[in-house]
Amino acid sequence: MMINEQVPSWHQGELTIQKRVGTDKRMADIGPRFIRDFMPEQHRDYFANLSMIFIGYTARHSQSRASVLFGEPGFIHSPSDTSLVINTQNTMGDFIHQDLEVGDKVGLVGVEFDTKRRNRLNAVVADISQKNITINVLQSFGNCPKYIQDKTFKTNVAYGEFSTTTRSVLDATDKQLITQADTFFIASSFDDGEALRNRGVDMSHRGGEAGFVKVNEKGQLLVEEYYGNGFFNTIGNLLHNPIASLLFFDWQNGHLLQLIVSSEILWDDNGQTDSNEKTNSVRTLRFTPLKLDILHNGLAYLQRD
DSSP states (O other): OOOOOSSSSOHHHHHHHHHTTTTTHHHHHHHHHOBBBSHHHHHHHHHHHHOOOOOEEEGSSSSEEEOOOOOOTEEEEEETTTTEEEEEBBBBSSGGGGGGGGTOEEEEEEEETTTTTEEEEEEEEEEEOOSSEEEEEEEEEEOOOOOOOOOOOEEEEETOEEEEEEESSSSSSHHHHHHHHHHEEEEEEESSSSSTTEEEEEEEEEEESSEEEEEEEEEEEEEEEEOOOOOOHHHHHHOOOEEEEEEEEETTEEEEEEEEEEEEEEEGGGGGGGGGGGOOEEEEEEEEEEEEEEEOOOOSEEEEO
């Protein structure tokens, strides 16, 4: 798959949000310096030491999907500064090779919850085998440790005894998991058909104190947009493609909640936010669940007490 090398760091959606909040001039300078088309040596070593990596991809060329891949440290290796090879034999159970094809774009983020390190990749699938997927780097960049909640893990002995429950609305247990969460991940995408490095799927981490995600009376999720790096990758995607995938974790029992949602960006400065949905943020993301899967025993690791 040919990728145009001479493109700006940002796509139209990201630029629109950056201009609205006044960071566009700063980002025009930061983008080319901060977003690389290769991985520095420390990023290559970082990915190789992970025991889990979070991935966003487009399932069967339809909607974005958020998932997580597991393995012992070393299940990811980097044969060059522009490629990663990921062993997918020990994965969550929902992630199947039939969902991916060579040429598909994926977003990945690695998070070390104990050290609060976080690095991201946007990439394209270069090869698929029964054991591995090989991806080539499109965009590589680090993320600040802000909002990463400290966690340490132990092995989940029930991992692999997969079963899935599917429904269209949140029940009381789902709402409790979401409103008590201090971490979730979101897969979003921007694709206008152009073969450019700044198109494709983003996988992004969101974190905060337990309760930072709220659920309103309609069963919609409300998330304050905290101040971050100013890139607006996710919001820029959602501006043009509101369908996204969210991943929440039951770290105590080993289950996951995977949501397909429709998204809205609520700006407090123009009165879009309902009085019952007021937050302390100038932006709130409102997610309406379209489909949810509870992936039982889908976490290879549990959080230590």
